[in-house]
Amino acid sequence: MAEKLPDITKSYWRDSVKIPEFPRLEKDIQVDVCIVGGGITGITSAYLLAMEGLRVAILDANELLGGTTGHTTAKITAQHDLIYDELIKNMGKSKARLYYEASMEALAFIKSTVEKSGIDCEFTEQDAYIYSTTEEYEEKINKEVQAYEKLGIDGGLVDTIPFNLKIRNAAVMRNQAQFHPLKYLVHLVDEITKKDGQIFNHTTAVNVETGENPTVLTSNDHRVTAKFVLACSHFPFYEGMGLYSTRMYADRSYVLAVKPNKPFPGGMYISADQPTRSVRSVTINGEEMLLLVGESHKTGQGIDTKKHFDALEQWGQEVFGIEEIPYRWSAQDLTTLDKVPYIGEITSGQPNILIATGYRKWGMTNGTAAALLLKDIVLGRENIFKNLFTPSRFYATPSIKNFLVQNADVVGHLIKGKLQMSNMNPKTLDNDEGAVISINGERKGAYRDEKGELHIVDTTCTHVGCEVEWNSGERSWDCPCHGSRFTYTGEVIEGPAEKPLQKYDYKMIDNLTSEDSGY
Structure with a gap:
């Protein structure tokens, strides 16, 4: 049996890297681009724009890389659960293909940056698998593989995966990747500062004064004026007229870093069935370990959170055997009405205020794709993915249904919470x-x-x-x-x-x- 779960939740990524510290904003400043949020989107955007010679500033409400990016699974893949069959039905084949291409372009950018800069971030190419264990999801996997074929995705159907888990079938996507995200991003941060980019921690952006040169207002009454504002803060700190609170929901999942009893065969895996089970390898203190991920639920709506960790541990014991659990943590991300991120103008008529949000737990590729698109928008360059990700898009089939479901859920919890009382002393x-x-x-x-x-x-x-x-x-x-x-x-x-x-x-x-x- 494994040692008991750690009492404190702590991300291995953050615990294994020295993250640079930055001061609080203490005066008004003016830059070309103000970026709110110090995760993979904000840092990659700042890096790309600084390399183009623009003056950039990043504002983070807490510490750099302390949010979702610092608690990710860190798969760099275009295999985002079962998505391509659904995208073809809702958006059409051409946009489904663009979604795949945006993710693969992001993967290629990360790989190229790692190789050119010699970044030691444990980047390795892996095949990605999504598998079924029930008849219902067996059929969904079959349809997803047919979507791969229609879109020309390098992958296919397999009947087994190489560890002790009985499955019905699986879709494999070839030549994907994984890495240590913070080792990669800390290098980009260093490059940003070398280009005189400014980074401020513990600086909360609370609003924007719109105009030709929008100004970000902070909670400590300092102002950042820029030609462009990029809201890369997980949930947009400024919604404009976009009503993003009604168009997304937050979902949490849980992570255990475990030392298995058996060698791991390689690859990255995720279940199509619920509860979600995801696996990838990771090297901790020179030893190969595994990240076991899953137990997804809407934020604030799960069972006792310790039970989610216990369920992951039980599954890991059954499939791999566990000797040790050095880390446990959790993370959350946002899902949009049609499952495609919102990237671009926050609302029509505000072309110099841009957002990037709704990555649905696939932030390594979606966050990088967002940064590449935001860079082109700021520089006035054409980008084939702009219409796919535009926040103003509307697809009736998923959007109307999901809008009604999600907002009925919000109203239900709003009323329930007001009526709930406790007699506890x-x-x-x-x-x-x-x-x-x-x-x-x-x-x-x-x-x-x-x-x-x-x-x-x-x-x-x-x-x-x-x-x-x-x-x-x-x-x-x-x-x-x-x-x-x-x-x-x-x-x-x-x-x-x-x-x-x-x-x-x-x-x-x-x-x-x-x-x-x-x-």
Whole structure:
């Protein structure tokens, strides 16, 4: 049996690389391009534009590479689950082919950059497999392989995969890749600074003053004026008239880094069936280990998060055998109505404010493809992928249905959260335990840390007012409506929320009687 799960969630990628530190923005500045968000899209965009001689600035609300990019699975692939048969039906063969080409162009860019710059980031080419274990998904795999054939994708149908898992069939896509994403991106960051690019941590962008030279307003009242603003901040920090809160949903998944009992045969794998199971190899401290990924659910709507990690561990034991689990972490990403990212003008009539979002957990290729497209838009160059990714597109078949489903879900959770109350007494919380409580008839969130200190926050999300839920695995408060996440002290971890949860004095709470507290 493996050692027990680590108590603290920590990304191997972030733990294995020294990430450069940057100051907070302390004055107003003017640049050619202001980029909000320090993940793969923002950094790659800044690198490309700095290489073109433009003055760039990156603003990150927390620390560089601390968001989704720092918690990815890091597959560089055009095999984005079962997608191509669906794209052909909804958008047509030509746009489905463009989607594939955009991902392969991104892969080629990463490979070329690694080779030309000699970046030691464990880049290796691998075949990618998506497999079925049920009759329902066996048929879907067959249709996906037919879509590969129609689109000229290098791949095909196989009956087995080379480890101890019985499957019905699988679609293979040849010549994909994997890497250590932060070793790659830290090199790009170094190149940006060599070109006098400016990078600012702990600088939260909150709004944009539009115009010929838009100005990004920050939470500490400093301003960045630019010719272009690029919103590369996972969820757009500025929505304009795009109504992106109604056009995307946030989804979480979980990762275990494990030392297996058996040698791994190579390749990258993901299940078509639910719950999702994804596998790739990784080298940790000189030893080959595996990343086991899955247990997807909408943010704030899952079971006890520790159970998701337990389920992954159980599956890993059955298939590979596990000797050790040195790391565990989780990540989330956004999905659009038609499953294709939004990249381009935030709304019509604002050509100098651009966004990139909705990567559906395939951010290594989609984020790089976004940066390549954003660069061309800024430079006024033609790009064959512009219409495919434009945020103003509309395909009735998936969009109307998904819009109604997702927003009915939001309304349902908004109402449910307001009606949900708790009789739990915060004085009964054990150390390292959190829960929803009621104080004077009002819904609050309580967490008692490992030292016994009590932290109380208002559970109303500062985005649109939904009620957050306790995430025991991450020790965070997560919003089930649009995916905002907060620390147990109320600080924003992930948007779209920009303001923290309101805090309450724990000493005052501990002094309340049960009658005062409404237990």
